[in-house]
Amino acid sequence: MSVVSTPALHVGENISRLIPYQPGKPIEEVKRELGLTEVTKLASNENPLGPSPKAVQAMRDVAEKVYLYPDGACYELRQAVASHLNLPEDHLIFGNGSDEIIHYLGVTYLQPGDEVIQADPSFVRYEAAAILNDAPCIKVPLKHWTHDLEAMADQITERTRLIFIANPNNPTGTIVTHREVETLLNRLPARVLLALDEAYFEYVENPDYPRGVEFVQEGRNVILLRTFSKAYGLAGLRLGYGIARPEIVGHLDQVREPFNVNLIAQAAGVAAIADQEHVERSRQVNAAGKRMLYGAFEALGMEYAPTEGNFIWVDVGRNSREVFNALLKRGVIVRTGDIFGAPTHLRVTIGTQSQNETFLNALEEVLKQ
Numbered sequence: 476m477s478v479v480s481t482p483a484l485h486v487g488e489n490i491s492r493l494i495p496y497q498p499g500k501p502i503e504e505v506k507r508e509l510g511l512t513e514v515t516k517l518a519s520n521e522n523p524l525g526p527s528p529k530a531v532q533a534m535r536d537v538a539e540k541v542y543l544y545p546d547g548a549c550y551e552l553r554q555a556v557a558s559h560l561n562l563p564e565d566h567l568i569f570g571n572g573s574d575e576i577i578h579y580l581g582v583t584y585l586q587p588g589d590e591v592i593q594a595d596p597s598f599v600r601y602e603a604a605a606i607l608n609d610a611p612c613i614k615v616p617l618k619h620w621t622h623d624l625e626a627m628a629d630q631i632t633e634r635t636r637l638i639f640i641a642n643p644n645n646p647t648g649t650i651v652t653h654r655e656v657e658t659l660l661n662r663l664p665a666r667v668l669l670a671l672d673e674a675y676f677e678y679v680e681n682p683d684y685p686r687g688v689e690f691v692q693e694g695r696n697v698i699l700l701r702t703f704s705k706a707y708g709l710a711g712l713r714l715g716y717g718i719a720r721p722e723i724v725g726h727l728d729q730v731r732e733p734f735n736v737n738l739i740a741q742a743a744g745v746a747a748i749a750d751q752e753h754v755e756r757s758r759q760v761n762a763a764g765k766r767m768l769y770g771a772f773e774a775l776g777m778e779y780a781p782t783e784g785n786f787i788w789v790d791v792g793r794n795s796r797e798v799f800n801a802l803l804k805r806g807v808i809v810r811t812g813d814i815f816g817a818p819t820h821l822r823v824t825i826g827t828q829s830q831n832e833t834f835l836n837a838l839e840e841v842l843k844q
């Protein structure tokens with residue numbers, strides 16, 4: 476057999492710096508690895524109630540149509556979301572998850588050497604979008620686990636093109652207010668676009684939360700990112716959207732893949748947004764779970780950041796990777812803080828009452844060890 480010498484393949488220096496995304500551990504993997512039958516996953520901020528039954532029915536109804544390409548323009552979904560938001564249809568861009576819109580923002584607006592500003596720690600996909608496009612990502616430390624918008628604004632240079640704010644922030648759950656964002660927007664040079672990532676929008680209770688749509692209607696350089704993955708319970712489907720003025724939507728549409736949102740996702744999205752009762756139930760379960768976990772953390776003497784999302788950032792006061800592993804053995808999956816530079820923190824998704832109880836019982840056992 477002749478030996479073929481394989482020429483070495485090269486990737487760009489920026490590509491070699493990209494770290495593949497580390498998702499929360501899947502339930503089936505934990506069952507396999509630890510021989511467990513019952514596993515509670517509170518690791519990826521999914522909706523413990525699942526999707527609206529109406530969305531599930533809509534997916535069944537279109538399943539046989541998947542031999543057809545989906546509507547690349549997402550006509551019906553666009554109508555449904557536009558009417559829900561009371562905005563014109565040309566203010567929306569849809570993505571295979573809001574992750575895809577973050578990716579499009581990088582590809583669309585960044586040239587090598589341009590700069591991105593984000594908080595630290597915050598959602599990891601912003602930096603990935605920067606690295607992919609050879610753009611330095613300036614990370615500004617959180618203050619009291621909250622975005623420090625003044626310090627972020629101080630980092631704006633001639634090369635700044637994009638600023639990402641996760642609001643509520645992942646992993647800490649904290650928010651910045653309407654007035655704070657408005658002050659930042661007033662400081663932005665015309666060449667800078669602000670991406671306000673509102674993945675947890677539906678869970679927010681604080682009345683000072685930004686009315687982001689007003690910023691869009693004022694014609695500001697802002698895009699809001701929303702998703703069906705969290706309160707709508709459709710994370711496995713991959714459906715998110717951006718809200719911005721038509722000029723920005725048009726730029727993103729130029730780089731969008733032709734059929735980026737699949738046919739089943741479009742049908743489910745239409746049914747899901749029509750079922751606001753399901754969203755309301757999800758909000759109530761989350762609010763009750765938040766109070767339950769706050770109470771338990773206080774009883775345990777643990778500090779937590781006040782959350783506006785469906786997860787809590789809590790300081791367990793000891794090595795959180797050890798706590799994570801001990802919880803895993805008891806069938807509970809959470810996220811450790813060390814990946815976010817906080818070695819004694821956990822990020823735990825708020826579950827149903829029984830999931831929260833399972834988590835708290837396991838945590839108390841672990842802490843006694």
Ligand SMILES: Cc1ncc(COP(=O)(O)O)c(C=O)c1O
Pocket residue numbers: 519520571572573574575598641642643644645672674701702703704710713714715
């Ligand atoms: C702040 C934030 N933005 C975006 C996303 C991505 O959501 P999607 O499932 O819509 O891609 C997440 C997911 O965890 C998130 O926490």
